[in-house]
Amino acid sequence: xxxxxxxxxxxxxxxxxxxxxxxxxxxxxxxxxxxxxxxxxxxxxxxxxxxxxxxxxxxxxxxxxxxxxxxxxxxxxxxxxxxxxxxxxxxxxxxxxxxxxxxxxxxxxxxxxxxxxxxxxxxxxxxxxxxxxxxxxxxxxxxxxxxxxxxxxxxxxxxxxxxxxxxxxxxxxxxxxxxxxxxxxxxxxxxxxxxxxxxxxxxxxxxxxxxxxxxxxxxxxxxxxxxxxxxxxxxxxxxxxxxxxxxxxxxxxxxxxxxxxxxxxxxxxxxxxxxxxxxxxxxxxxxxxxxxxxxxxxxxxxxxxxxxxxxxxxxxxxxxxxxxxxxxxxxxxxxxxxxxxxxxxxxxxxxxxx
Numbered sequence: 001x002x003x004x005x006x007x008x009x010x011x012x013x014x015x016x017x018x019x020x021x022x023x024x025x026x027x028x029x030x031x032x033x034x035x036x037x038x039x040x041x042x043x044x045x046x047x048x049x050x051x052x053x054x055x056x057x058x059x060x061x062x063x064x065x066x067x068x069x070x071x072x073x074x075x076x077x078x079x080x081x082x083x084x085x086x087x088x089x090x091x092x093x094x095x096x097x098x099x100x101x102x103x104x105x106x107x108x109x110x111x112x113x114x115x116x117x118x119x120x121x122x123x124x125x126x127x128x129x130x131x132x133x134x135x136x137x138x139x140x141x142x143x144x145x146x147x148x149x150x151x152x153x154x155x156x157x158x159x160x161x162x163x164x165x166x167x168x169x170x171x172x173x174x175x176x177x178x179x180x181x182x183x184x185x186x187x188x189x190x191x192x193x194x195x196x197x198x199x200x201x202x203x204x205x206x207x208x209x210x211x212x213x214x215x216x217x218x219x220x221x222x223x224x225x226x227x228x229x230x231x232x233x234x235x236x237x238x239x240x241x242x243x244x245x246x247x248x249x250x251x252x253x254x255x256x257x258x259x260x261x262x263x264x265x266x267x268x269x270x271x272x273x274x275x276x277x278x279x280x281x282x283x284x285x286x287x288x289x290x291x292x293x294x295x296x297x298x299x300x301x302x303x304x305x306x307x308x309x310x311x312x313x314x315x316x317x318x319x320x321x322x323x324x325x326x327x328x329x330x331x332x333x334x335x336x337x338x339x340x341x342x343x344x345x346x347x348x349x350x351x352x353x354x
Contacts, residue, residue, distance in 0.1 A: 008055045009098075010040060011070055011105065026066030029058040043069035049081065051091045054098060071098045074113055077125035079148055086128055089151035093126050096170040100178060103252045108334035110185060114142060122181060137173055139180035146173060164230065166312040172245060179244030183237065186333055199322050200243075201236035210235040226318040243322045246313070247330075250291045250323070254279060257294055264293045284327045288320060 006019040010032055019042075022030045026047040029039040038057060044066035045052040054069035072094070079086040104111055114121035125145045129135035135147040149155045150170050160168040187196050197203070214234035223233045232242035257276040266272040266289065274293045280286045292315070299309040315323070 089148040175245035179241035
């Protein structure tokens, strides 16, 4: 904020670096400060729209066109960027998507693009809805669709009030929808399916009927005893996706707290405290204890500023069991190294017809 330097994030090296002077355009490769033999390029969306700070590992042969980074190449549809409101919204959505992908890489979850893996790959479609063609945020067969209007705070707050939600953010949407994607990849037809059903319920119940029941009658009055949110009560798939999103909230927030060496008091235990720099992220009990302490502190600080709770949820014992199941499942499927290598792409995400 004081030196005005440009920054770039190298996914493979897990480094945020000051870009050297030679990083002038999308086709000029450069080495990271501090040495190393790998060379990098600016993401095409950085050069054209100042919309991305991730770097692209340069191929051995110089590309004929600027390349997209590992995050931007997953976006296959964007709104019409000639509209300034669309451009601003899209930049915010892409920023949230990079945050999501960073956490997925950290957790070493299987992740591939649809250009590489048509059956299991992932892609994003960011659209601006109209009265004639409304856009529904959701997931289907590896494609996550998001209405970019969600990047507008007034729109989002209006929807949150109408639906009676405690929390609604672009990042929260993406973390929820990626939960549906990983249900398909980690649970569907696999060994964990029966364990899933014992905790979340039988997903074979009719989904359309569940939607009608939820919006017609609403959740039962005691939903908070077994679910993380009212929306989670609708169907086992939604319970899974909501709980998955909260696991990502927990992991990412605690990682940030750890990097800042935050230490907080343990609620209800005299003289006890949790030092985040000693958290063992593979130990769920350590994570849950840290999360309880951090969220209490976050909410207390928010109230001191006259703001709503930063984490307006209560993690009951059944919800904690669901989070533990997700934690164990993730670590069972984590590879020995983060899966960061996806083919560099020069294709342009195509604006939708509106």
